[in-house]
Amino acid sequence: MTEILDIWSYLSTGPLLWLTLTLLAYLIGLGVFHLSGHRPFVNPVLISMILLSTLLVATDTSYTTYFEGAQFVHFLLGPATVALAVPLWQNWQRIKKSAIPMLAALIVGGLVAMASATAIGYACGLRGEVLLSLVPKAVTSPVAIGVSETIGGLSTLTVALVLITGVIGAVVTTPLLNAIRVRDYRARGFATGVAAHGIGTARAFQVDGTAGAFAGIGMVLNAIFTSLIAPIFVQLFF
C-alpha cells in the first residue's frame, strides 16, 4: 500500500501523469462522441473537462500541478491558430464573395453576444467585476484575457466563461440552426465562430470543411471587433 502511495506521490507532481491523463480523457471523450453517432450534445471537450475536473477534485490535486503537465497540449493552441491561415487560403474565393454578409453578421453577432450576456447577467443579479468578466466571453481566450483586464474584469474567470461559451456553442449550434432553417454552411460556420470562437470552430470542422473555414474567420474577426468595441461598450453602459 505504501509503495502505491509512493509511486502516486512521485507521479502526481510531475508532468507525465497529467499530460497522459489529458490525452486519455480526450480519447474517451472522442470515443463516446463516436459511439453516440456524433450527437452534438455529446461534446468531447465537455466530457474531457468533466472527467479531469472530477479526478482533480477526487485526488485533491491543484490546477497548477495539473497544468504543469497539460501545458504541453495547451501550447499547441498557438501554432494551431496560425494554421487557420490554411483553410482561410483554401476558401479565399468564396470568402471574398461573402464579404458583405460576413461584415453584417459580425457586427450583429458580436454586439448581441456582448449586450445579451451583460443584460441577462445583470437581470440575474450579477454586478461589478463578475459582470464585466462576461463582456468578452465570445472571443478566443488569449484576446478575451486582454480585453477583460482592460475593462476591469477578472481575467481568470473570463477564461472559464470563454471555455464554457465555446462548449455551449458547439452543443447548441447544429440543432439551433436547423430549427431556424439556416442551411447555408457559410452562414452556419461564420455565426458559430463569431459566437463560440475556437471550440465552435472545432465543432464546425467536424461537420464540414467550408463551415470550419468560415467559423475560423468569424472567430478572428470577432476577436478584432470585440477588442475594439468592448471598451466603448463598457463606457456607455457601466
Next chain:
Amino acid sequence: MILHFGILLGFQLIGEILARSFSLPLPGPVIGMILLAILLLTRPRVGPAIEKTASGLLSHLSLLFVPAGVGIVQYLDQMSTIGLPLAAALVGSTVLSIAAGALTFKFVNQARGYKDQPHHD
C-alpha cells in the same frame, strides 16, 4: 513535418514580436495567422507544403482547449452564488448570438440576390 511545424511556430513568433513591440490589441498567434494567410495568397506555391501539417493540427483542435477548460475547477467553491446567473447569461447570449449572426448573414446574402449554398451531402 519538422520544417512545416517550424514555419507555423516561426509565424507565431513574428506575430508575438509585432504584438509586443507595437502593443497591438491582438494576440501574437492571430497576427501570425494573418501574416501566413497573406503569404499563402501572394505565394500560393507555399500552400501544398504546409497543408498536411496544418490540417493534422486542426483536426484535433478540440483537444487543445481541454487544459484551459479544466481551469473551471478553480471556481467551484464560488459557483453556488454566481453559477446560475452566469450559466443563464452564457446559454442565453450564445443562443441569441448564433441565431442573430446566422440570420443576418442569410438575409443580407438574399437581399443582394445571391442564393444559399446549402449542404452538399
